[in-house]
Amino acid sequence: MRDATLLSADHVTVRFGGVVALDDVSLQAGGGAVVGLVGPNGAGKTTLFGVLSGLVRPRGGRVLLRGADVTRASPQRRSHLGLARTFQRIELFTELTVREHLVVAHRAHERRDRRLLTDLAGLGGRPSPREREVVDRLLDLLGLAPMADRPAALLPLGTGRLVEVGRALATEPAVVLLDEPTSGLDVEETRRLARALERTRADLGVAIVLVEHNVDFVLELAEHVTVLDFGKIITTGKPSAIRANEAVQAAYLGSTVAAEAP
Amino acid sequence: MNALIVAGLVLGSIYAISALGLVLTYTASRVFNFAHGAIAYFIAVFYYWLHTRHGWSVPAAAFVSIGVVSPLLGLFLWAALFRRLAYAPPIVRFVSTVGLWVALPAIVKVAFPFTKSEIFEPEGFIEGSPSVFHIFGVAINANQLVVLIAAAVVAAGLSLLIRGTPLGLSIRATVDSPRVAGISGMNTSLVTASSWMLGTTLAGLAGVLLAPILGLADIQFTLLLVASLGAVVIARMTSLPLAFGGALLIGLVQEVSRKWLPNSGVLAKGFRPSIPFIVMLVFLLAYQGLQRERFEVDTRATSQEHPEAPAPPPLRGWRAAIGPLFVAGVLFSVPLWLSDFWVGVVSQGMALAILFLTFTVVTGEGGMVSLGQMTLAGIGGFTAAKLATDSGWPIGWALLTGALVAVPVGMLVAGLSLRLGDLYLALATLAFSQLVENLVFARDDFDNFGTGVEIGRPGFFGIDFDDPALFYLLLVVVFCVVALLVLNLRRGTSGLVFASMRSSEPASATIGISIVRSKMLAFAASAFIAGLGGGLYAVAIGRAAPASFNLLTGIVWLAIVVTWGVRSIVGALIAGIIFVVAPQLVSLYLSEGWTDVPTMLFGLGAIALAREPRGVLFDVVNQHRLRRLRRQTRREERAAGATAPVPA
Numbered sequence: 077m078r079d080a081t082l083l084s085a086d087h088v089t090v091r092f093g094g095v096v097a098l099d100d101v102s103l104q105a106g107g108g109a110v111v112g113l114v115g116p117n118g119a120g121k122t123t124l125f126g127v128l129s130g131l132v133r134p135r136g137g138r139v140l141l142r143g144a145d146v147t148r149a150s151p152q153r154r155s156h157l158g159l160a161r162t163f164q165r166i167e168l169f170t171e172l173t174v175r176e177h178l179v180v181a182h183r184a185h186e187r188r189d190r191r192l193l194t195d196l197a198g199l200g201g202r203p204s205p206r207e208r209e210v211v212d213r214l215l216d217l218l219g220l221a222p223m224a225d226r227p228a229a230l231l232p233l234g235t236g237r238l239v240e241v242g243r244a245l246a247t248e249p250a251v252v253l254l255d256e257p258t259s260g261l262d263v264e265e266t267r268r269l270a271r272a273l274e275r276t277r278a279d280l281g282v283a284i285v286l287v288e289h290n291v292d293f294v295l296e297l298a299e300h301v302t303v304l305d306f307g308k309i310i311t312t313g314k315p316s317a318i319r320a321n322e323a324v325q326a327a328y329l330g331s332t333v334a335a336e337a338p
Numbered sequence: 339m340n341a342l343i344v345a346g347l348v349l350g351s352i353y354a355i356s357a358l359g360l361v362l363t364y365t366a367s368r369v370f371n372f373a374h375g376a377i378a379y380f381i382a383v384f385y386y387w388l389h390t391r392h393g394w395s396v397p398a399a400a401f402v403s404i405g406v407v408s409p410l411l412g413l414f415l416w417a418a419l420f421r422r423l424a425y426a427p428p429i430v431r432f433v434s435t436v437g438l439w440v441a442l443p444a445i446v447k448v449a450f451p452f453t454k455s456e457i458f459e460p461e462g463f464i465e466g467s468p469s470v471f472h473i474f475g476v477a478i479n480a481n482q483l484v485v486l487i488a489a490a491v492v493a494a495g496l497s498l499l500i501r502g503t504p505l506g507l508s509i510r511a512t513v514d515s516p517r518v519a520g521i522s523g524m525n526t527s528l529v530t531a532s533s534w535m536l537g538t539t540l541a542g543l544a545g546v547l548l549a550p551i552l553g554l555a556d557i558q559f560t561l562l563l564v565a566s567l568g569a570v571v572i573a574r575m576t577s578l579p580l581a582f583g584g585a586l587l588i589g590l591v592q593e594v595s596r597k598w599l600p601n602s603g604v605l606a607k608g609f610r611p612s613i614p615f616i617v618m619l620v621f622l623l624a625y626q627g628l629q630r631e632r633f634e635v636d637t638r639a640t641s642q643e644h645p646e647a648p649a650p651p652p653l654r655g656w657r658a659a660i661g662p663l664f665v666a667g668v669l670f671s672v673p674l675w676l677s678d679f680w681v682g683v684v685s686q687g688m689a690l691a692i693l694f695l696t697f698t699v700v701t702g703e704g705g706m707v708s709l710g711q712m713t714l715a716g717i718g719g720f721t722a723a724k725l726a727t728d729s730g731w732p733i734g735w736a737l738l739t740g741a742l743v744a745v746p747v748g749m750l751v752a753g754l755s756l757r758l759g760d761l762y763l764a765l766a767t768l769a770f771s772q773l774v775e776n777l778v779f780a781r782d783d784f785d786n787f788g789t790g791v792e793i794g795r796p797g798f799f800g801i802d803f804d805d806p807a808l809f810y811l812l813l814v815v816v817f818c819v820v821a822l823l824v825l826n827l828r829r830g831t832s833g834l835v836f837a838s839m840r841s842s843e844p845a846s847a848t849i850g851i852s853i854v855r856s857k858m859l860a861f862a863a864s865a866f867i868a869g870l871g872g873g874l875y876a877v878a879i880g881r882a883a884p885a886s887f888n889l890l891t892g893i894v895w896l897a898i899v900v901t902w903g904v905r906s907i908v909g910a911l912i913a914g915i916i917f918v919v920a921p922q923l924v925s926l927y928l929s930e931g932w933t934d935v936p937t938m939l940f941g942l943g944a945i946a947l948a949r950e951p952r953g954v955l956f957d958v959v960n961q962h963r964l965r966r967l968r969r970q971t972r973r974e975e976r977a978a979g980a981t982a983p984v985p986a
Contacts (some may be wrong), residue, residue, distance in 0.1 A: 129848050130847075130848075131844055131847075131848070150847065150852075151844070151847035151848045152847050152848075152850045152851060152852045152853075154848075155847075155848055155849055155850030156850050159848075160848065160849065161848050163844070163845065167841075167842040167844060167845035168841065168842070168845075169837055169838045169841040169842060169845065169846075170841045171837040171840065171841060172834065172837055172838065172841075176834055176837075179834065180831070180834040180835060180837075180838050180849070180851075181849040181850075183831045183834070183835075184835070184849050184850035184851045185849075185850055188831050189831055189832070189835045189850075189851050189852075189856065190852075190855060190856075190859070191831065191832075192827075192832060192859045192862075192863065194830070195826060195827050195830030195831060195832040195833075196823050196826055196827055196830075196863075197826065198822075198826040198829075198830070199830075200826070200829075200830025200831045200832065201829050201830050201831070222974075223971075223974075226967075226971060227967070230967070230968060230971050231971075232975075240845075243845075243849060244848075244849070246849075247849050247850055
């Protein structure tokens with residue numbers, strides 16, 4: 077890790093009924109680093125993201141965000157502390173345009189979402205200079221500028237994922253959790269996303285945690301990879317080591333065989 | 339005392355039968371049926387129509403109405419309505435059944451005109467004077483015994499069905515995950531259809547059993563609904579045994595409390611009907627500590643599955659001004675082409691239009707279904723009337739104070755229930771409105787034998803608004819100001835935040851929006867508008883009376899606003915005017931048989947149009963703009979050429 081740890085999960089355990097979804101899982105992400113999280117379907121990756129972002133309460137363990145214990149904190153509190161995320165099953169705001177997605181996220185970040193009286197007086201719609209700058213830069217970076225004023229609900233899935241990434245980055249986060257950002261993206265869009273993430277990491281020192289099925293994408297971008305299977309960490313290390321690891325191949329191969337069985 | 343306990347158990351058993359039906363349909367289909375009491379009413383009337391009017395024997399009438407017509411009604415409602423609702427956005431699910439709640443009693447009154455004129459004492463299943471048994475030294479008559487046996491049979495039968503039959507297994511699986519159940523080869527349609535048939539049958543049975551105890555008026559069946567709601571809250575919507583126990587408890591408390599109640603005063607009248615709500619509020623408070631997930635049966639059914647058609651971007655520049663200017667022009671010109679009588683009628687409509695903007699904010703913007711807005715309006719109306727008439731305040735200040743008083747009251751109710759989810763908000767607002775209606779508005783100094791508290795016309799800036807045309811113009815100005823505020827809210831950051839929350843609460847929370855606080859703000863704004871509109875409505879009528887602000891009026895308001903567009907300001911305007919003008923036209927030009935037709939149409943409109951929360955107007959005005967936009971997007975995608983997006 078280059079910088080101090082921004083986000084860490086310590087010995088997190090989650091149970092759904094009798095099923096252990098996460099068993100004693102720990103993960104760290106530091107500033108300016110990309111951490112990859114891979115594993116077959118049902119390994120617990122999305123559950124871990126739920127725990128980190130405050131949508132799932134863990135049975136045991138702690139979550140630390142920039143030094144503060146946020147295990148019991150609400151999602152919006154974590155957002156204000158600098159955490160942002162995207163969703164595997166896309167969660168767009170169907171009535172808003174692409175630009176408005178980024179605008180509302182940035183205004184929530186600026187705490188402008190609670191000024192009811194300003195809004196009633198008709199003074200609430202003006203963008204702040206900072207908002208204009210952040211939103212325009214992100215729209216350019218993600219290649220969303222041409223469709224900025226389109227309703228997001230009319231966009232193809234891949235573009236929708238980019239909108240989610242833009243919305244997450246518009247909160248000017250210190251840590252971003254990306255849940256399968258490349259699924260549904262074409263080659264060009266994937267390349268653009270990789271470039272945008274690289275810029276965000278390098279220029280702004282943002283820590284990125286990446287869940288991906290596109291293993292090549294992860295291994296190329298991440299400098300540290302954790303592999304989950306059946307809710308447990310089976311290995312963790314540099315991408316090159318992961319590529320060679322037999323347990324990982326077994327986990328993936330096993331799941332592939334199971335998936336292809338009639 | 340023993341007699342009271344027996345009576346309490348009997349009443350509780352009827353509530354339990356009804357509550358089990360409600361829980362069953364909710365768990366199997368995720369549609370919370372606010373029309374449950376209305377269905378019970380329909381079947382009860384049908385039974386007495388067969389039995390008393392047509393002289394059918396008790397077994398025949400009971401079998402046909404409960405055993406044949408009830409399940410058929412359930413099947414019909416499922417096929418025509420509930421089937422389509424399972425994955426609809428929550429608002430649509432609520433409002434459709436509220437529409438049915440409005441429409442069914444009106445349909446009954448149109449189809450069975452005797453229910454209006456004929457006040458008759460319905461008998462129980464045992465005709466004549468029923469024989470009295472003594473069981474363990476407790477006197478119990480045959481009719482009561484029939485009820486207790488029926489409840490026991492229903493409870494035993496349901497638990498056998500759920501635990502021991504393939505259908506029960508399917509129901510349990512469908513409750514856990516309808517999609518997985520569907521994938522694994524279950525016929526989920528069959529499961530939900532049969533649970534709706536069973537649910538309406540239980541409603542019908544409860545209705546027929548209840549009629550001898552409470553009488554055969556539609557308001558009594560609202561009580562059946564609300565008593566079941568209390569039990570359902572205790573059961574946290576899903577537990578059949580808890581619903582059964584809770585219903586018995588409510589029935590017992592209702593009857594046994596008679597022993598201590600005074601013989602006159604507001605408690606004598608209002609306390610017993612309030613018990614389900616007191617129980618409901620107590621349990622809502624008790625459940626505050628639990629996590630929200632414990633309450634959400636339908637976390638999977640979000641609006642993402644069937645997203646609404648997106649709104650086209652707002653018009654800009656002079657185009658945006660045409661519509662509002664045209665509407666304002668028509669409104670201001672009304673006194674020129676209508677007689678004073680009709681200006682007076684339309685004035686009431688304008689006051690209601692202001693009031694209806696409360697739904698535009700709380701439901702249209704905030705995405706919440708509140709069944710308590712009419713009570714907030716009543717609080718505004720009564721406060722203004724009391725201050726103006728009894729304390730001699732200037733009417734303008736009295737109106738403003740009335741609106742301000744409604745705000746903290748509304749926020750208290752919302753604060754109690756918002757954390758638990760949308761359904762609980764609807765139930766808590768209903769509970770609150772019934773408590774206020776029974777315990778406050780029913781007090782003699784408010785009710786005044788039904789005539790209410792008088793309030794005069796305001797006068798300020800040296801203008802006396804006693805003149806009908808001037809008062810009308812004042813209302814138009816107030817409407818325009820409130821409409822402008824709502825527009826500002828929608829165009830500001832709050833509008834973006836509300837739109838975000840309506841689409842996805844998890845995504846909104848993770849970008850830093852506090853869902854509870856934002857909804858509280860929307861609720862506060864809506865309470866202010868309700869209070870102001872309620873005050874103005876009272877001024878337009880000349881008095882604040884309980885009947886103007888009661889539950890059955892309130893649900894009709896919700897239904898008609900939803901029909902014309904719950905997110906549309908013009909929709910609220912049209913809804914307000916039609917609500918007043920339509921009954922007036924009917925009473926002037928049509929025979930008495932038509933009296934309930936407008937109400938019926940309002941309810942049916944809400945059912946038909948709930949799928950488009952933006953209402954009729956949105957459909958008409960925006961469809962073609964949206965089509966054009968789609969074509970344009972597609973053209974641009976094609977123009978983008980080689981890198982065609984990969985479909986999911």
